[in-house]
Structure formats: structure tokens, C-alpha cells
Amino acid sequence: MYKNVIVVGAGGHAKVIADIVRKSGDNLIGFLDDHKEPGSAFFDGFILGDTESYGEYPDAQFIIAIGNNAIRETISKKMGDVSFYTAIHPTAVIGEGVTIGEGSAVMANAVINADAAIGAHCIINTASVVEHDGKLASFVHVSPGAALAGTVSLGERAHIGIGAKIIQNLEICADVLVGAGGVVTTSITEPGTYVGVPVRKVK
Ligand SMILES: CC(C)(COP(=O)(O)OP(=O)(O)OC[C@H]1O[C@@H](n2cnc3c(N)ncnc32)[C@H](O)[C@@H]1OP(=O)(O)O)[C@@H](O)C(=O)NCCC(=O)NCCS
Known part of the structure; x- marks a missing residue:
């Protein structure tokens, strides 16, 4: 059964992660990013909203695709007990x-x-x-x-x-x-x- 995946971040690293999601046969729902317009196209998908909007997708799995280690840590702790995807x-x-x-x-x-x-x-x-x-x-x-x-x-x-x-x-x-x-x-x-x-x- 495929997983529904949301990628947090929409930069170069996020493209590589999105590619892995697709190559793994899972379903890429879209990206969350604080600096891009919701609804705009990014790579092979769309910006769904900012990083605070993860709560709108209770059935999704998330992966934080941000290269900076400290930022990845901060966001993961803020997202608490959501389900995280391993790529x-x-x-x-x-x-x-x-x-x-x-x-x-x-x-x-x-x-x-x-x-x-x-x-x-x-x-x-x-x-x-x-x-x-x-x-x-x-x-x-x-x-x-x-x-x-x-x-x-x-x-x-x-x-x-x-x-x-x-x-x-x-x-x-x-x-x-x-x-x-x-x-x-x-x-x-x-x-x-x-x-x-x-x-x-x-x-
Ligand atoms: C080490 C690093 C973080 C330093 O960046 P910085 O803080 O901006 O430091 P600077 O570029 O001002 O360099 C400081 C000094 O270290 C030297 N230096 C920087 N990186 C170096 C490296 N990798 N190897 C040898 N010397 C290095 C610089 O020549 C400079 O020397 P100087 O003071 O004699 O002129 C950076 O150069 C680096 O290697 N980053 C790794 C990037 C990476 O792996 N990216 C992959 C992402 S997927």
C-alpha cells in the first residue's frame, strides 16, 4: 500500500526527496514552505501552504527536506507527533x-x-x-x-x-x-x- 507524503521545504534538497518519494511508489501530495505562494507550482508538484499548516493533513506522512540540521530539528519538534516518512x-x-x-x-x-x-x-x-x-x-x-x-x-x-x-x-x-x-x-x-x-x- 502506497503512502501519502508531504515534503516540508521547497528548495533543492526537497526536489531530491520528492524524487525518492515517487521512485518508491508513494504518492507525493505536495510541499509546505514558508517562502513560496500556496498553490504555486514547484518541481513536480504544488505548494500546499506554509509549514504551520501540517495539521490540515492528518492522514499524511511528512518528511522535513531542509538541509540545515538545526532547522530540521526545530521544525520536527514543532510538528510533534505527526507521522514522519523515511525516504x-x-x-x-x-x-x-x-x-x-x-x-x-x-x-x-x-x-x-x-x-x-x-x-x-x-x-x-x-x-x-x-x-x-x-x-x-x-x-x-x-x-x-x-x-x-x-x-x-x-x-x-x-x-x-x-x-x-x-x-x-x-x-x-x-x-x-x-x-x-x-x-x-x-x-x-x-x-x-x-x-x-x-x-x-x-x-
Ligand atoms: C568549512 C566551511 C563550512 C567553512 O565555511 P565558512 O564558515 O564560510 O568559512 P570561510 O569560507 O570563511 O573559510 C574560513 C577558512 O577556512 C578555509 N576553508 C574553508 N573550507 C575549507 C575546506 N573545506 N577545506 C580546507 N579549508 C577550508 C578557507 O580557505 C578560509 O581560510 P583562510 O582563513 O586561511 O582564508 C565550508 O567551506 C565547507 O567546507 N562547507 C561544506 C559544504 C558542504 O559539504 N556542502 C554539502 C551540502 S549537501
């Missing part, structure tokens, strides 16, 4: 024993290997890799082409930039941003922005 692209490879929290998205060609645990409202972006036994807290974003070796853990709202790499068995605390192409070789215990090979803290 998994048909080409994603999901290993045995993997768990994926509600509202998370796994994009095309991503690989999540055995016994990894992904929190709620995470983004496992295009062609990224979460190796075996990874533990990702909620509201995390692993950007396109980023790779986490085995048994890496990420705290809430961690953002691993495009093409970044993290070697095995490391723990990265909450609110860490690893810049594009960064290589993480030791655990990170302080929130902030880390760039370079190996990464150093810049903010």
Missing part, C-alpha cells in the same frame, strides 16, 4: 541489522553497512558511506561522497561535508561541522568547524 532511494544499499530513524533520508547510491544505527531526521546523502556499526545520533547530515569507516559515532546535528572522510572507531561530538574534503583522524570532543587534511579547528 530510502531504491539504489541505496542497506546492510543486515541496520536501523534508520523516522524522517531520515538515504539518497541514491548511499551505502549503510551491517549493524549501523541511523537516528531520526538524518540525511545520508548521495553516494556517501556509513560503514558497519556506525552510530549516528539524530539530525545528522553526511554529505555527498563523504565516508565514515567502521564504528564511527556522530553526535546530534553533526555535519560531515562533501567528500570528507573519517577513519574507523572515532567519536565525533554534537554540533561538529567537518568541511568539504576534510579527513578526520582523531576523535573530536569540542563542537565547532574543522577543515583540512587532517582536520584542524577553525571556528
Whole structure:
């Protein structure tokens, strides 16, 4: 039985999510967005209303398609106990024993290997890799082409930039941003922005 899905947000990331909804055989009802005119066309659907209007759709499932981790968290908490949709692209490879929290998205060609645990409202972006036994807290974003070796853990709202790499068995605390192409070789215990090979803290 297909699901009726509303995508929250109407930017580039929302297009990718809408595409996954369709490719999964589910029914895209439309988009909620605070900055676009209700009734206007967007991508392959329509803007239904602003993000406050989710209550008008009690039978729908929702997915928050906003790349900013903190905004995704705020909106998900405001929406409370609605039913959240988990989007998994048909080409994603999901290993045995993997768990994926509600509202998370796994994009095309991503690989999540055995016994990894992904929190709620995470983004496992295009062609990224979460190796075996990874533990990702909620509201995390692993950007396109980023790779986490085995048994890496990420705290809430961690953002691993495009093409970044993290070697095995490391723990990265909450609110860490690893810049594009960064290589993480030791655990990170302080929130902030880390760039370079190996990464150093810049903010
Ligand atoms: C790390 C990042 C957030 C920094 O952005 P910012 O706060 O605007 O910082 P700035 O661009 O002012 O850069 C600060 C310094 O870090 C350097 N820097 C920025 N990003 C870097 C990176 N990825 N690797 C190496 N150095 C980097 C800059 O050259 C600059 O150095 P300088 O002070 O010697 O001139 C950003 O560059 C980045 O890599 N974002 C990831 C984007 C991404 O993965 N998007 C995917 C979305 S799906």
C-alpha cells in the first residue's frame, strides 16, 4: 500500500526527496514552505501552504527536506507527533541489522553497512558511506561522497561535508561541522568547524 507524503521545504534538497518519494511508489501530495505562494507550482508538484499548516493533513506522512540540521530539528519538534516518512532511494544499499530513524533520508547510491544505527531526521546523502556499526545520533547530515569507516559515532546535528572522510572507531561530538574534503583522524570532543587534511579547528 502506497503512502501519502508531504515534503516540508521547497528548495533543492526537497526536489531530491520528492524524487525518492515517487521512485518508491508513494504518492507525493505536495510541499509546505514558508517562502513560496500556496498553490504555486514547484518541481513536480504544488505548494500546499506554509509549514504551520501540517495539521490540515492528518492522514499524511511528512518528511522535513531542509538541509540545515538545526532547522530540521526545530521544525520536527514543532510538528510533534505527526507521522514522519523515511525516504530510502531504491539504489541505496542497506546492510543486515541496520536501523534508520523516522524522517531520515538515504539518497541514491548511499551505502549503510551491517549493524549501523541511523537516528531520526538524518540525511545520508548521495553516494556517501556509513560503514558497519556506525552510530549516528539524530539530525545528522553526511554529505555527498563523504565516508565514515567502521564504528564511527556522530553526535546530534553533526555535519560531515562533501567528500570528507573519517577513519574507523572515532567519536565525533554534537554540533561538529567537518568541511568539504576534510579527513578526520582523531576523535573530536569540542563542537565547532574543522577543515583540512587532517582536520584542524577553525571556528
Ligand atoms: C568549512 C566551511 C563550512 C567553512 O565555511 P565558512 O564558515 O564560510 O568559512 P570561510 O569560507 O570563511 O573559510 C574560513 C577558512 O577556512 C578555509 N576553508 C574553508 N573550507 C575549507 C575546506 N573545506 N577545506 C580546507 N579549508 C577550508 C578557507 O580557505 C578560509 O581560510 P583562510 O582563513 O586561511 O582564508 C565550508 O567551506 C565547507 O567546507 N562547507 C561544506 C559544504 C558542504 O559539504 N556542502 C554539502 C551540502 S549537501
